[in-house]
Amino acid sequence: MADPLNTATESFDALYRSSARDLYAYVRTLLGDDASAEDVTALAFERAYRRRASFDPGRGSQRGWLFGIARNAALDELRRRRRSAPLLGELPDDHAAAPDEEADLAVRRTTVRAALATLPARERELVALKFHGGLSNAELATVLGTSESNAGTRVHRAVAKLREACHAPS
Amino acid sequence: MRHLDPLTPDEARELDALDRALSGLPVDPDLRAFEELVADLRATAPEMSPAFAARLEHDVAEGFPQPAERPPLRLRRPRRWVLLPAAGVLAAALVALVVVLGNGDSQTSPSSVALNDTPASKSAAPPVTAEAAPSAAGAAADSAGAVTAQRKAAPALAAPAPATAAIAPAPAPGAIAPAPGPRKVQRTAALALETPTDSFDATTDDVVQTVDRFGGIVASSTIGSDDAAGGEASFDLRIPTDRLDDALAGLSKLGHVASRSQNLEDITGSFQSAQDRLTDARAERRGLLRALSRATTQGQIDSLRARLRANSSAISRLKGDLAALRRRADLSRVSLTVRGVKDGAGAATGGHWSPGDAARDALRVLEVMAGVALVSLAIVVPLGLLGVAVALAARGARRRGRERALDPA
Numbered sequence: 001m002a003d004p005l006n007t008a009t010e011s012f013d014a015l016y017r018s019s020a021r022d023l024y025a026y027v028r029t030l031l032g033d034d035a036s037a038e039d040v041t042a043l044a045f046e047r048a049y050r051r052r053a054s055f056d057p058g059r060g061s062q063r064g065w066l067f068g069i070a071r072n073a074a075l076d077e078l079r080r081r082r083r084s085a086p087l088l089g090e091l092p093d094d095h096a097a098a099p100d101e102e103a104d105l106a107v108r109r110t111t112v113r114a115a116l117a118t119l120p121a122r123e124r125e126l127v128a129l130k131f132h133g134g135l136s137n138a139e140l141a142t143v144l145g146t147s148e149s150n151a152g153t154r155v156h157r158a159v160a161k162l163r164e165a166c167h168a169p170s
Numbered sequence: 171m172r173h174l175d176p177l178t179p180d181e182a183r184e185l186d187a188l189d190r191a192l193s194g195l196p197v198d199p200d201l202r203a204f205e206e207l208v209a210d211l212r213a214t215a216p217e218m219s220p221a222f223a224a225r226l227e228h229d230v231a232e233g234f235p236q237p238a239e240r241p242p243l244r245l246r247r248p249r250r251w252v253l254l255p256a257a258g259v260l261a262a263a264l265v266a267l268v269v270v271l272g273n274g275d276s277q278t279s280p281s282s283v284a285l286n287d288t289p290a291s292k293s294a295a296p297p298v299t300a301e302a303a304p305s306a307a308g309a310a311a312d313s314a315g316a317v318t319a320q321r322k323a324a325p326a327l328a329a330p331a332p333a334t335a336a337i338a339p340a341p342a343p344g345a346i347a348p349a350p351g352p353r354k355v356q357r358t359a360a361l362a363l364e365t366p367t368d369s370f371d372a373t374t375d376d377v378v379q380t381v382d383r384f385g386g387i388v389a390s391s392t393i394g395s396d397d398a399a400g401g402e403a404s405f406d407l408r409i410p411t412d413r414l415d416d417a418l419a420g421l422s423k424l425g426h427v428a429s430r431s432q433n434l435e436d437i438t439g440s441f442q443s444a445q446d447r448l449t450d451a452r453a454e455r456r457g458l459l460r461a462l463s464r465a466t467t468q469g470q471i472d473s474l475r476a477r478l479r480a481n482s483s484a485i486s487r488l489k490g491d492l493a494a495l496r497r498r499a500d501l502s503r504v505s506l507t508v509r510g511v512k513d514g515a516g517a518a519t520g521g522h523w524s525p526g527d528a529a530r531d532a533l534r535v536l537e538v539m540a541g542v543a544l545v546s547l548a549i550v551v552p553l554g555l556l557g558v559a560v561a562l563a564a565r566g567a568r569r570r571g572r573e574r575a576l577d578p579a
Contacts, residue, residue: 078575
C-alpha cells in the first residue's frame with residue numbers, strides 16, 4: 001500500500017515543476033516588486049508543502065489550491081504594506097522585446113504592459129491569474145471563491161478593459 | 171459575490187477564444203486580436219531570477235527545512251480548543267438530562283419507589299427516623315397536640331428514637347421548648363404490603379403471629395382472596411406503643427413495603443386536664459363527705475347526698491376518660507393492608523433481581539439512552555448548523571477583508 005505522505009510529496013514535486021514559474025509571475029504582477037514576490041512565492045510553496053496531506057481533490061485542482069494559498073499570502077502582504085502595487089513601473093527591463101524581435105511586436109508588448117499597469121488592482125489580478133498563472137476558469141473560481149461562469153465573466157470584463165487601455169491614446 | 175450580467179454570445183465566443191489561445195489552440199480569424207493579446211500577456215509575464223529559482227528548487231528538494239530559531243508551523247491543531255466549549259455544553263446537557271430523567275422517574279414510577287423501599291423494609295428497621303424524632307418533639311411541644319410526623323417508605327433509617335409512650339422531647343432547631351414531665355403521645359401507623367399471590371395466605375397468617383409475638387391484638391380484619399386479582403387483606407391492629415417500632419419492623423419483613431406512614435399526636439393536654447378534673451372531683455367528694463358528717467337537718471343531708479351522687483358519676487366518667495387516654499397512649503393503632511400481586515416488580519420476587527427485572531432495566535436503560543441521544547441531537551444539530559453558518563460567515567468576512575487590499579487606498 002502506497003504511503004499517502006510519500007505520494008503527496010511526489011505529487012507536490014510535480015505541482016512545483018508545473019506551477020512555479022506561473023505562480024511567481026502572478027505574485028510578481030500582483031505585488032509589483034521582486035523581493036516581495038520571491039518571499040510570498042517561497043512562503044506559498046512552503047505552506048502548500050506542509051499542508052499537502054490536507055489537499056482535497058474534491059474541492060478543485062492542485063493548481064487552484066496552490067494559487068489560493070499564494071493569493072492569501074500576497075493579499076496579506078498587500079494589506080500589511082497597504083499600498084497599491086504599481087505594476088509595470090517596477091518591472092525589470094529584461095521583459096522588453098529582444099533585439100531581433102520585430103519592432104511592431106516590441107511596441108505592442110510595451111503597450112500591453114503599460115495598459116495592464118493602468119487597470120485597477122482587481123482586474124489586474126484577474127489578468128495575472130488567467131494569463132500569467134494560466135488558470136482555467138474552474139481554477140479561477142476556486143481561487144476567487146466564486147462560480148466558474150462568474151469567473152469567466154469577470155475575466156472577459158477585465159480583458160475588455162485591458163483592450164480599451166491598449167487602444168487609448170497615450 | 172457581486173452579481174454580473176451573463177455574457178452575450180459574442181462575449182462568450184471571445185472568452186472561448188481567449189481560452190483556446192491560452193491552450194495553444196487555433197482561434198477564428200476574426201478573433202486573432204485576442205490570440206495576439208494572450209501571446210503578448212504571456213510574453214510579458216515576469217520571470218524568476220535564476221538565484222531565486224535555484225533557492226526555491228533547493229528548498230523544495232530539502233522539504234523546506236525549519237531554521238533552528240524558527241518554531242515549527244502550527245497548523246490546524248490549536249483550533250481544536252474551539253471544540254472545548256461545545257463539548258462542555260454537551261456534557262452539561264447530558265448530565266442535566268440524566269438528573270432530570272432520574273428525578274422524574276423516582277417521582278412518577280411506583281415500581282421505582284417500591285424497589286428503593288425494599289432494602290429498608292427488609293432490614294431490621296429502627297422504627298422512628300432521625301427526621302421523625304424532632305417532629306415528635308415539636309409535636310410534644312405543641313399544646314394543641316395535633317402535629318403529625320409522616321413518613322412514606324423512607325429509603326434509609328437513621329438513629330432510633332426512644333420507643334415509649336412517654337417520649338422524652340428531643341431538641342430540635344426552632345422547636346418550642348417542651349413542658350417538663352413525661353408526655354402522653356398517641357401513635358398510629360399505616361402499612362401497605364405486597365406479596366406474591368401464592369404466598370398471600372401465608373403472609374396473612376404471619377401477620378397474626380407477628381402481632382401476637384409483640385403482645386398486640388387484631389381488633390378487626392378483612393381478608394378477601396381472589397385468584398384473579400391476587401387477594402387483599404386489611405387489619406386493624408393494636409400494638410403496645412413501647413413495641414410498636416419493633417412490630418412495624420417485623421411486619422415490614424413479611425412482604426414488599428408499598429407504603430408506610432406514622433402519625434404522632436400529643437394528648438398530654440387532654441390527659442392532664444382529665445387528671446386535674448378528677449383530682450378536683452375527688453377533693454369535692456372529700457368536702458361533701460365532711461359536710462355530710464356535719465349536717466344537722468334532713469334537708470341538708472338530702473342535698474349533700476344528691477351532690478355526692480353527681481360527684482360520683484363525674485369521678486367515674488373522668489376515670490373512664492383517663493383510662494381511655496391511657497389506652498390510646500399505651501396501644502398504638504396500626505392499619506395494615508396486604509395485597510397479593512402477580513409478577514409485580516420487586517414484590518413478586520420478594521426484592522430479588524430476576525431476569526425479568528434485568529430485561530426491564532435493560533429496556534429502561536435503552537429508553538433513557540434513546541432519550542439522551544434525541545435531546546443531544548436537538549441541542550447539537552442547531553448548534554452545529556449555527557457553527558457552520560458562523561464559520562462560513564467568518565470565512566467570507568476574512569476573504570473580503572483580504573480582498574480589500576486590492577481596493578485603492
